[in-house]
Amino acid sequence: MTSKLEMGPHPGNSWEASIAWGKSLFHPNIRQNIFLVLRDCHGLVQVVIPQDETAASVKKILCEAPLESVVQVSGTVISRPPGQENAKMPTGEIEIKVKTAELLNSCKKLPFEIKDFVKKTEALRLQYRYLDLRSFQMQYNLRLRSQVVMKMREYLCNLHGFADIETPTLFKRTPGGAKEFLVPSREHGKFYSLPQSPQQFKQLLMVGGLDRYFQVARCYRDEGSRPDRQPEFTQIDIEMSFVDQTGIQSLIEGLLQYSWPSDKDPLVVPFPSMTFAEALATYGTDKPDTRFGMKIVDISNVFKHTEVRFLQDALSKPQGAVKAMCVREGANYLKKKDIESIRKFAADHFKEEVLPVFLKNKENWNSPVAKFILEKQRLELIRLMEIQEDDVVLLTAGEHKKACSLLGKLRLACADILEMNGMVLRDPALFSFLWVVDFPLFLPKEDNPLELESAHHPFTAPHPGDIHLLYTEPEKVRSQHYDLVLNGSEIGGGSIRIHDAELQHYILATLLKEDVKLLSHLLQALDYGAPPHGGIALGLDRLMCLITGAASIRDVIAFPKSFRGHDLMSNAPDSVSPQELKPYHIQVSWPADSE
Amino acid sequence: MTSKLEMGPHPGNSWEASIAWGKSLFHPNIRQNIFLVLRDCHGLVQVVIPQDETAASVKKILCEAPLESVVQVSGTVISRPPGQENAKMPTGEIEIKVKTAELLNSCKKLPFEIKDFVKKTEALRLQYRYLDLRSFQMQYNLRLRSQVVMKMREYLCNLHGFADIETPTLFKRTPGGAKEFLVPSREHGKFYSLPQSPQQFKQLLMVGGLDRYFQVARCYRDEGSRPDRQPEFTQIDIEMSFVDQTGIQSLIEGLLQYSWPSDKDPLVVPFPSMTFAEALATYGTDKPDTRFGMKIVDISNVFKHTEVRFLQDALSKPQGAVKAMCVREGANYLKKKDIESIRKFAADHFKEEVLPVFLKNKENWNSPVAKFILEKQRLELIRLMEIQEDDVVLLTAGEHKKACSLLGKLRLACADILEMNGMVLRDPALFSFLWVVDFPLFLPKEDNPLELESAHHPFTAPHPGDIHLLYTEPEKVRSQHYDLVLNGSEIGGGSIRIHDAELQHYILATLLKEDVKLLSHLLQALDYGAPPHGGIALGLDRLMCLITGAASIRDVIAFPKSFRGHDLMSNAPDSVSPQELKPYHIQVSWPADSE
Secondary structure, X not given: OOOOHHHOOOOOOEEEEEEEEEEOOOOOOOOOOEEEEEEEXXXXXXXXXXXOHHHHHHHHHHHHOOOOEEEEEEEEEEEOOOOOOOOOOOOOOEEEEEEEEEEEEOEOOOOOOHHHHHHOOHHHHXXXXXXXXXXXHHHHHHHHHHHXXXXXXXXXXXXXXXXXXXXXXXXXXXXXXOOOOEEEOOOOXXXXXXXXXXXXXXXXXXHOOOOEEEEEEEEEOOOOOOOOOOOEEEEEEEEEEOOOHHHHHHHHHHHHHHHXXXXXXXXXXXXXXXXXXXXXXXXXXXXXXXXXXXXXXXXXXXXXXXXXXHHHHHHHOOOEEEEEEEEOOHHHHOOHXXXXXXHHHHHHXXXXXOEEEOOOOHHHHOOHHHHHOOHHXXXXXXXXXXXXXXXXXXXXXXXXXXXXXHHHHHHHHHHHHHHHOOXXXXXXXXXXXXXXXXXXXXEEOXXXXXXXXXXXXXXXOEOHHHHHHHHOOHHHOEXXXXXXXXXXXXXXXXXXXXXXXXXXXXXXXXXXXXXXXHHHHHHHHHHEOOOOEEEEEEEHHHHHHHHHOOOOHHHHOOOOOOOOOOEOOOOEOEEOOHHHHXXXXXXXXXXXXXX | XXXXXXXXXXXXXXXXXXXXXXXXXXOOOOOOOEEEEEEEOOEEEXXXXXXXXXXXXXXXXXXXXXXXOEEEEEEEEEEOOOOOOOOXXXXXXXXXXXXXXXXXXXXXXXXXXXXXXXXXXXXXXXXXXXXXXXXXHHHHHHHHHHHHHHHHHHHHHHHOOOEEXXXXXXXXOOOOOOOOOEEEOOOOOEEEEOOOOOHHHXXXXXXXXXXXXXXXXXXXXXXXXXXXXXXXXXXXXXXXXXXXXXXXXXXXXXXXXXXXXXXXXXXXXXXXXXXXXXXXXXXXXXXXXXXXXXXEEEOHHHHOOOOOHHHHHHHHOOOEEEEEEEEXXXXXXXXXXXXXXXXXXXXXXXXXXXXXXXXXXXXXXXXXXXHHOOHHHHHXXXXXXXXXOOOEXXXXXXXHHHHHHHHHHHHHHHHHHHHHOOOOOOOOOOOOEEEEEOOEXXXXXXOOOOOEEEOOXXXXXXXXXXXXXXXXXHHHOEXXXXXXXEOOEEEEEEEEEOXXXXXXXXXXXXXXXXXXXXXXXXXXXXXXXXXXXXXXXXXXXXXXXXXXXXXXXXXXXXXXXXXXOOEOOOOXXXXXXXXXXXXXXXXXXXXXXXX
């Protein structure tokens, strides 16, 4: 017994189905009949109960069943009378004339109607997740996720010879793995760790000759309460031997193109590519939203000989620059309070001045900020930045990276404001993919800028053109890391890995000063004939969130945790008795006992 | 750049490939050339280095590369000279005449040769797992596993409308979940639990209207050191709404038939079915190996009027019975020491006497054991059990279940002995599936037989025919649970679930005396219009182990734990500093501090 709505009922067919969750919508009784709309996982169908004696018991069952009860109904598919079709409903041309009905399970009074779920607080939705899942949007999101992943598997497994290989989640703590959940074992003082990704395993699989690996991998990261992150998440994890950066990139382009939902515009490949340096200079971020312009422009040259003191100061410092961004029609869309909040943001978060400048708008050209710009400079800027009447230029001066980052944030903030005020800037049907490449291999440590840390992870291979710098100026070495960005969100990242044990040892021990003993198995593996290899991981939750246009990744996960990491339905995490902790040789340090 | 062995090289084609792990097998130089065999993940190919000046550098590179180094080679595919083909090798008709060669990564001296890996101790194999994975058998096992799972997904997702839905692994402790790993959270005294299965989630998905769910689900069970178990394992997890037992069974039969490896005989469906009572009576177990006979026979009636004291005693007790099993040709295959070890096993493990009886073998008929069997009884037994010359009957008397269990164990032990002694009993190409159904819903608790516990889990629905007994004699209620058995191993189990909140509450609270608060979310969900539903889970590791004929489930898992739960390659679980435990508010109780 199963619902037959999926088969598209046709007039004249007999119809037997278990339709769940009847939505007893009593229509105005225009035809002396009683109508109700039943719902199953495939959609809605209108059911009509004949007004004669034979249907009395059916009528009683269906009319008395509370909303969201489960009923089983059989009947005949008939065309709706002319003029009563419902064009908005996929089954709107037909209805079911009921013959038999059975109440399979009655529903208690709901805390609220299913259709109103999305309007409720998220806490309530998560507490009654099993009801929230009945909503059209959650059904769509989860079923689409399943379909997209299935297509990805077909592409990788059936079309490209990848093997789907499961790797352990009870693993050893990795060096610096502060964000890894611990799992106490029954051995005194010994713990497993839930890995943040299968990184080590997938590299070991390459050493093991499983040359094309993928896995839809569950990963874990204990980040406390970060909004829109989950303590467990899923990535499409891929690794290949005998591959270069281009090889991985075209594989992923093909993968996304193949698995892209058929109700969206097909993807155009290859995706554009941009270096990290260019992304920073042009968009002020390593994950540019390329759906719209408003690029950052370096206008240092315009002010090379300026007499204005704060510009002189900025330009005289190392990496000092003057940067600007043009907000199109800003004079019409940015209100005074918007400009104020932009300047306040710059001061609060970057300790920088941002000056709004109107270069062609006569009215505003008289504003006090304009006085430091000479007429020659004004014309040069208009030319350089293609300024139109009513555009607003946001100008800042400071260290290159900081100035770009600031304008990058303001670019997104302005886009929000412009859209809130009615401009159409980011087309919701547009999916703008971008590769960002040539990242630095190392970054100075935040707490000690004289030491280096990996920009991504220590297994990333250096850029072939920069290997010689490893031994002289390692901070200048670019990596073979690549990020995939979609509409301004990083949805994937990967790299070509180091396959040479000696180089890996040098980077770990000499440059990063890590305890190599913790990675001795990996170093040893590289010594036993490791092939050149590389890979990537795509964040599935984030990708599906962008594809479905969901407000949060929680809307593409069946049972997500709240932003504090709680399961609001079952109340996890929960207390455990000391007795249950005993086999694991641990005890809770209550505030009084802790140091 | 990728290996092209997969394309089946043909003579005349040019050939460019990165072949990993060259196996420098220097053949006797019968053609004045140097031969070596290279291996990639698709197989082996013979490479020939011309003995002329132009090939000097290629020769140097290939001949000096240590075993298992990674080389990249290009050349031309040529036919081997007549008479030098190797029929045992899939590429045995061709060889590659090398043009260029490059050493991509050199291999250190191996601790042992790859082909010898399986002969080494398992600890060594697990320590160097990345080398062990290069063996033919591990490559075959893991790739086949990937293919079988892919076919299962196609069947479920593409052919039967199932949605692949991920459920959380950081969950709440379930009542009685003593085997669940704990994961400390950053909240004082609060722990997540790694679930033993997605049972609760899949039922909640049914309540949520996702009417056909499946997941290749990672599950966790902390069983300490049990041989051939893993702390994490994988199950094909399935749940459907509006389904009955037959519906699930035929779905699974179709699933296995569809995904069955093409190099095995196709499966014949439907699989036979047997009640739990019949399985116990006939095979002494709930997971009968039906590849061979040697069934248990109840011979109580033959001895109904016996004067023999120990038989009288056994028969007079509740459930008392005399049971026998015929070991075909036992007189030829069972040696005296085998019989002794059988009798010792019965005495040690069951505190029961097992008597070997020769009923038709004249020689042995004079044995002292025979004296208590009257001639009439002997003839009756020969008829009943179809005894042949040289058969040995193993006879025991006692409580029905215990006697059957004992003979069930002896049946398997005898099969091992007979096969060790040369009899062919269990065809390795035979896959004998069996459904076992009609299990009891409850069992008496081991430590307190007056109380009941669930035979499987508390969400299992009672057999429709026995519901009335729930309120009077619950111990007699059969369940709607079903197990799938393959060659004597349980590879799956499932049930139709309770969808009625009141019934579920009665079973949990009144019959099982569980704390219903811990399951309040599930009870509440059932109240909101839960559809009738049921499901099953197949143990993927065990299934693949049986399909591949592997010695252990560890041979179908890429990175298994040792039987003590250790990762011998990375040394997990490992110690963690008190500093790292601090965010989780736990400390290790060292032997001195513990009670």
